[in-house]
Amino acid sequence: MLSDDIDGFFARASEIDPEAHLILEYQAEVVGSPRAAAAHLASEQSTAQWRRVGIEEDLRPRFGAKVLELEVLEALPEPSLSVPGVPSGPVSRCRIRIAHPYGNFGPRIPNLLSAVCGEGPFFTPGVPVLKLLDIHFPRSFLEHFQGPRFGVSGLRDLLGVHGRPLFLGVIKPNIGLPPEAFAGIAAEAWRGGLDIAKDDEMLADPEWSPLAERARLLGEACREARVETGEGKLYMANITDEVDRLLELHDAAVAGGAGALLVNALPVGLSAVRMLRKHTKLPLFAHFPMIAASSRVAEFGIHTRVWTRLQRLAGFDAVIMPGFGPRMMMDEDEVRACIQACLEPMGPIAPSLPVPGGSDSAATLESVYRKVGSVDFGFVPGRGVFGHPMGPRAGAASLRQAWEAIAAGVPLAEYAQGRRELAAALEAFGG
Amino acid sequence: MLSDDIDGFFARASEIDPEAHLILEYQAEVVGSPRAAAAHLASEQSTAQWRRVGIEEDLRPRFGAKVLELEVLEALPEPSLSVPGVPSGPVSRCRIRIAHPYGNFGPRIPNLLSAVCGEGPFFTPGVPVLKLLDIHFPRSFLEHFQGPRFGVSGLRDLLGVHGRPLFLGVIKPNIGLPPEAFAGIAAEAWRGGLDIAKDDEMLADPEWSPLAERARLLGEACREARVETGEGKLYMANITDEVDRLLELHDAAVAGGAGALLVNALPVGLSAVRMLRKHTKLPLFAHFPMIAASSRVAEFGIHTRVWTRLQRLAGFDAVIMPGFGPRMMMDEDEVRACIQACLEPMGPIAPSLPVPGGSDSAATLESVYRKVGSVDFGFVPGRGVFGHPMGPRAGAASLRQAWEAIAAGVPLAEYAQGRRELAAALEAFGG
Numbered sequence: 001m002l003s004d005d006i007d008g009f010f011a012r013a014s015e016i017d018p019e020a021h022l023i024l025e026y027q028a029e030v031v032g033s034p035r036a037a038a039a040h041l042a043s044e045q046s047t048a049q050w051r052r053v054g055i056e057e058d059l060r061p062r063f064g065a066k067v068l069e070l071e072v073l074e075a076l077p078e079p080s081l082s083v084p085g086v087p088s089g090p091v092s093r094c095r096i097r098i099a100h101p102y103g104n105f106g107p108r109i110p111n112l113l114s115a116v117c118g119e120g121p122f123f124t125p126g127v128p129v130l131k132l133l134d135i136h137f138p139r140s141f142l143e144h145f146q147g148p149r150f151g152v153s154g155l156r157d158l159l160g161v162h163g164r165p166l167f168l169g170v171i172k173p174n175i176g177l178p179p180e181a182f183a184g185i186a187a188e189a190w191r192g193g194l195d196i197a198k199d200d201e202m203l204a205d206p207e208w209s210p211l212a213e214r215a216r217l218l219g220e221a222c223r224e225a226r227v228e229t230g231e232g233k234l235y236m237a238n239i240t241d242e243v244d245r246l247l248e249l250h251d252a253a254v255a256g257g258a259g260a261l262l263v264n265a266l267p268v269g270l271s272a273v274r275m276l277r278k279h280t281k282l283p284l285f286a287h288f289p290m291i292a293a294s295s296r297v298a299e300f301g302i303h304t305r306v307w308t309r310l311q312r313l314a315g316f317d318a319v320i321m322p323g324f325g326p327r328m329m330m331d332e333d334e335v336r337a338c339i340q341a342c343l344e345p346m347g348p349i350a351p352s353l354p355v356p357g358g359s360d361s362a363a364t365l366e367s368v369y370r371k372v373g374s375v376d377f378g379f380v381p382g383r384g385v386f387g388h389p390m391g392p393r394a395g396a397a398s399l400r401q402a403w404e405a406i407a408a409g410v411p412l413a414e415y416a417q418g419r420r421e422l423a424a425a426l427e428a429f430g431g
Numbered sequence: 432m433l434s435d436d437i438d439g440f441f442a443r444a445s446e447i448d449p450e451a452h453l454i455l456e457y458q459a460e461v462v463g464s465p466r467a468a469a470a471h472l473a474s475e476q477s478t479a480q481w482r483r484v485g486i487e488e489d490l491r492p493r494f495g496a497k498v499l500e501l502e503v504l505e506a507l508p509e510p511s512l513s514v515p516g517v518p519s520g521p522v523s524r525c526r527i528r529i530a531h532p533y534g535n536f537g538p539r540i541p542n543l544l545s546a547v548c549g550e551g552p553f554f555t556p557g558v559p560v561l562k563l564l565d566i567h568f569p570r571s572f573l574e575h576f577q578g579p580r581f582g583v584s585g586l587r588d589l590l591g592v593h594g595r596p597l598f599l600g601v602i603k604p605n606i607g608l609p610p611e612a613f614a615g616i617a618a619e620a621w622r623g624g625l626d627i628a629k630d631d632e633m634l635a636d637p638e639w640s641p642l643a644e645r646a647r648l649l650g651e652a653c654r655e656a657r658v659e660t661g662e663g664k665l666y667m668a669n670i671t672d673e674v675d676r677l678l679e680l681h682d683a684a685v686a687g688g689a690g691a692l693l694v695n696a697l698p699v700g701l702s703a704v705r706m707l708r709k710h711t712k713l714p715l716f717a718h719f720p721m722i723a724a725s726s727r728v729a730e731f732g733i734h735t736r737v738w739t740r741l742q743r744l745a746g747f748d749a750v751i752m753p754g755f756g757p758r759m760m761m762d763e764d765e766v767r768a769c770i771q772a773c774l775e776p777m778g779p780i781a782p783s784l785p786v787p788g789g790s791d792s793a794a795t796l797e798s799v800y801r802k803v804g805s806v807d808f809g810f811v812p813g814r815g816v817f818g819h820p821m822g823p824r825a826g827a828a829s830l831r832q833a834w835e836a837i838a839a840g841v842p843l844a845e846y847a848q849g850r851r852e853l854a855a856a857l858e859a860f861g862g
Contacts, residue, residue, distance in 0.1 A: 045633075049603040049814055052616060053822045059607030081728055085757030104606050106637055108673050110698035115633050118695070118720025122727070123753065123789070128760055172480040175535050176490030185483060201550060202476075204542050206535060242539050243674055244706040264549070267541035269700025275675040289549025293725040293732040296553070297512055301724040322554065326516030329559055358554070383480055391484045 001039055008050070008058070009039040011066035011099065021099040023068075023136040024116055028096055029079045029129035029299065032089040037126040038067045038096045045120035046104060063104055069097035080299045083128035107144035109271045109314065117302050132302045135309060142347040145274070148317040150283045151350030152343070152376050155317055158259075158283065159195050159232035164375050164407070165365075167195045167399050168236070168355065169392070170382035174200030179209050183217035185392045189385050190225035190233045192396030192421075197222070198380070199238035201264050201287040205249060211237060212252040219257015234259035236285055243272045247279050254282060263316075266290040266307075270314045277315030285355070286316040296329065304334055308341040312352040318378055323356025324371050325364065332371065339372060353378050360384050361395075361429035362402035362412075362422055369406060389428050390421060398425035432470060439481070439489070440470040442497035442530065452530040454499075454567040455547055459527055460510045460560035460730065463520040468557040469498045469527045476551035477535060494535055500528035511730045514559035526564075538575035540702045540745065548733050563733045566740060573778040576705070579748040581714045582781030583774070583807050586748055589690075589714065590626050590663035595806050595838070596796075598626045598830050599667070599786065600823070601813035605631030610640050614648035616823045620816050621656035621664045623827030623852075628653070629811070630669035632695050632718040632751075636680060642668060643683040650688015665690035667716060674703045678710050685713060694747075697721040697738075701745040708746030716786070717747040727760065735765055739772040743783040749809055754787025755802050756795065763802065770803060784809050791815050792826075792860035793833035793843075793853055800837060820859050821852060829856035 030037035042065040043050075050059040076091040105111035117132050124130070148154075156162050169189050171182060186197040197218070205211040218235040226233045237258035239249040246268070253261060263273055265286040277284060294301040304321070311319050321338050322328035328335075335356055342354040354377050360368065361384025368379060379399065388395030401422040405415035416423040461468035473496040474481075481490040507522040536542035548563050555561070579585070587593050600620050602613060617628040628649070636642040649666040657664045668689035670680040677699070684692060694704055696717040708715060725732040735752070742750050752769050753759035759766075766787055773785040785808050787799065792815025799810060810830065819826030832853040836846035847854040 047604055047606040048631075049605065049818055050607065052604060052608075052612070053818060053820065059604055063607035083727065083760050084762045085760050087757065103639070104637060105633065105635060108635075110671050110673065110695060110700075111633070111635050113698040114671060114695045114718075114720040117724055118698070119632060119718070119723075119753075122723035123759060125758065173478055173483060173490055174480060175478040176481065176494035177483075181483070200479075202536065202542070202546050204536060204539075206537055208534070240541050240545060242541065242705060243700060243702040244709070264541060264545045267544040267549070267700075267702075269541075269674060269703055271674040271698075272700055272703060274673060278675070287545075287550070289545040290725070292550075292553035293548055294721070296514065297728055297731055300728055322550075326518065327556065328554060329514050329516050331515045387480055387484060389484065 001036060001043070006036055006039040008060040009042040009064055009067055011068060013068050016066060016099045019138045019140040020101055020103060021138065022102050022116070022141065024098045024100055024132065025134040026096045026098065026121070027131045027133055027299065028094050028127050029076060029091060030094055030126050031079070031087055031091050031128065032126050034070060034072050034092050034094050037124065038070045038094070041096060041121060041124045041127055042067050042098055044124045045100065045115050063101060065098050065100040067096060068099050071095045079129045081129050086128045102141055107141050109274060109310065129299050131300055132306055134303065135306050139347040142349055145313050145349060146277055146315050147313060147349030148315055148352050149277070150317040152353045155283055155353055159234065161195055161232060164403055165369065166353065166378045167193065167396065168378050168380040169194045169197050169385035169396065170200050170380060171197050172200070172382050172386035174203055174382070177209070179214040179217045182209065182214060183221045185386060186218055186235065187221040187225055189392040189396040190222060191228060192393035193400035194385060194396040195232065196234045196236050196260060198236035199262055201238060201240070201262065201289060204238050204240045211239065211249055212256055215253045215256025215258045222257060222259065236260040236262050238262040240264040240268055243268065246272060246276055250276065250280055258282065260285060262287055264289045265311050265314070265316070270310055273314040273316065283317040284315060285318045285320060286311045287320050288322065305337045305341045308338040312342060312346065312349060316352050318353035318355050320355040320357055320380060323358045324368055325358055328358035339377070343376065355380050362398035362425035363430040365399060365402045366406050366412065384425070384429055389424050394421040394424065397421040432467060432474070437467055437470040439491040440473040440495055440498055442499060444499050447497060447530045450569045450571040451532055451534060452569065453533050453547070453572065455529045455531055455563065456565040457527045457529065457552070458562045458564055458730065459525050459558045460507060460522060461525055461557050462510070462518055462522050462559065463557050465501060465503050465523050465525050468555065469501045469525070472527060472552060472555045472558055473498050473529055475555045476531065476546050479551070494532060496529050496531040498527060499530050502526045510560045512560050517559045533572055538572050540705060540741065560730050562731055563737055565734065566737050570778040573780055576744050576780060577708055577746050578744060578780030579746055579783050580708070581748040583784045586714055586784055590665065592626055592663060595834055596800065597784065597809045598624065598827070599809050599811040600625045600628050600816035600827065601631050601811060602628050603631070603813050603817035605634055605813070608640070610645040610648045613640065613645060614652045616817060617649055617666065618652040618656055619822060619824040620827040621653060622659060623824035624831035625816060625827040626663065627665045627667050627691060629667035630693055632669060632671070632693065632720060635669050635671045642670065642680055643687055646684045646687025646689045653688060653690065667691040667693050669693040671695040671699055674699065677703060677707055681707065681711055689713065691716060693718055695720045696742050696745070696747070701741055704745040704747065714748035715746060716749045716751060717742045718751050719753065736768045736772045739769040743773060743777065743780060747783050749784035749786050751786040751788055751811060754789045755799055756789055759789035770808070774807065786811050793829035793856035794861040796830060796833045797837050797843065815856065815860055820855050825852040825855065828852040
């Protein structure tokens, strides 16, 4: 681009209509002129060639994405990733804030993804290393989306659980148990105090555990546990499958007695989730397969906060995400950013319940609670409930006991005296 | 895991049923024992807890993924990426070959993705850095998929083009032109010799260029160009949109006169593409937004070859991919691996036409042809046709002239004498 051409992709914030633009925050490692690279980043994601040959026209004023801010953070000796074909020249790390006119494609998730993290941004000349850090939507865009049906308060009302985290458990063994045995251990966990027993994200509708039968048996066990305990209880069925089976599988799960549904957001596709949201009357829980592959590298890819916002937008009532602690390989600030993306105001879109998970148990509950900083989260052990040395009923009870201790301000070890379930959990998982 | 537990996730190739297993090739940077890390990698993607508490059972023989080969390639001073929470210990780079019993989930793309590149692999203890390098499917798995309807030979028959690459062009300006003007420049390109004029991957169904109207105008222009030139011609409409609009938009595009369809594979979701494949009678072309975000880092994520195989499996007749040259930031061997993944035998699944692209023109055709090593590819300039200094008709003509020169073994510069279109292309794009 010539210098004049570059200017056409810059604007002041006061010059753009905030209701007509998404705001995108990128971190980029650029080779050569940061100003030229930023202009290319805006151009490649919008009108890359803005006039026909031989015709005086300029499509940029309406259709061009515009650089609002360009901040050079530091000079680098070389790009932090080895990327083929990178030209030689000075390298700088920059923050680039772009206003993207969403009228280029409309309020549609696949087209949004294609523009803001597609070929354009990731093949921008002079930008070998790029991360989409955040995205902000104007109300006019958000109003086209339903968002979560239940959200945090709706989930609480459904279960009748207030003032404490929701206790979920991933039924384990996750793969290989026939439905009857699977229902048996879920029933134990509900009796012990679990709110929601859920399928693993890898267990959906295989021949050896057909979803319809599993939902029927777990739905029945769940109803019995509700009657027995007088508490709200849900079975969360994983309906992750081919897109053209989603609604059918949904209906089978609901008919069987599932009270919530798990969908692997990226494998199924966020757009298919949006479709499902229009169809279902149950809460939708997101699981996170594939997200790490595009987000774990600090300097490159798509930030987990972006994926969290998009899952909320697509209509998930809860977002299961990699949580605190070394097991999940996430920086604590990044987990907090995802939790915040679930809960903070988002125009007309209700909050999603954050469910930060990863090798949790009664021994980690207090730490997770302190780090989240509120009771508005889901806590989702697997082995911490179903691998408890005294079994799943004791595993679930150990969570409730741990919360009683936290709520009462009593040290866990002290509260565990005379409470065998909690004592055994601390011994097995407290390492 | 204890040492005995680890053994349960290893097997010899002769001990597994090849028709019941996917073969997965990973490169991993492991901390601590490579053998323990490889066992965890197999465990986490299958039956992570393989027995109930208090019950003597072992779900691993049937449901456990098994490490077939573990090769330690080199010791590393530290993992090549900075990943939070990584324990201290010796670091090694390993190749790990795993047999995964696909009966755990069945012949379904979302569940496949959830298992082989989901939470399990990317959150395996001791494996902070992982890349899924390749995946091989047994015939019994492939037989559940339709794959491409046309494939390479079907596309050639449809266009009547044999013995040379197919010439595609991305109509530019890509974003912002109303349908009538858009059709005008496409018509010029067809008259100049283009086989397929296509929508940009970011242009779908916006208010300022409704797909139904665009398809009608471009379909009409395409029919006229067919009559005028006596050649096969296609308009490729981009129907990328929300999943629940895909079929409706497909039908509108077909009714208008589209002869091929473009779908942004990952933004829409591979499973939705599989659904579309069941519905359509037209060739489907894949575009690659979002793939770079999970594949560009050499040591981490999901290799482009895997994405290519999955696009072919989902039913794409052609796969547009980042091609040769510095513009697309791909190693040449990686481009070749993707081309091979399109064309090599894949049980009952027909080949997909590889379309390696990136700032191409008459000036790059010979180099791309030599690198592909065959005529079985699509060549897809944007500006090289629509930014040609004499206009799109000359841009398209320059491609055909360049191919005549290559086919005749005449140097391009020599052949350009007296051929203004080619001469102008070489001057404008020849660098």
